[in-house]
Amino acid sequence: MAKIIMKHPTMPMHGPEHHAMIAAVLVTAYKNLTGKATDEEIKEAIRRGATVPGGYCGLYGTDAAAIATGIAMSTILKATPLTDYERRTANMMTSRALAAIASNRGARCCKRTPLLSANQYFKKCLA
Secondary structure (H helix, E strand, C coil): CHHHHHHCCCCCCCCCHHHHHHHHHHHHHHHHHHCCCCHHHHHHHHHHHCCCCCCHHHHCCCCHHHHHHHHHHHHHHCCCCCCCHHHHHHHHHHHHHHHHHHCCCCCCCCCHHHHHHHHHHHHHHCC
């Protein structure tokens, strides 16, 4: 899904639009695979992903694609600052995605890191 959306002419080559897109794609894929997510959760992932500003990867020391995997996981698990397992699992997901991203080189990551993050996400979800 992400590759199709990235090829669409209205999707910029680079930019913060990717943050909401990858979070939504991951929740949608989870819904398609398990039937356990709702359209409202997909919309919530989009809302959360849209709050991550552009340039996060270089300016804040974490890649927004990794954050998007955490957003997807926390949305699905209904994590809050007060939940234990759910919050830890979402943080672990972000950590796994970030480790995969950090092991790769290259600037301008909007096309590469969503795919690396998604790979980690599905390893976790399907384990």
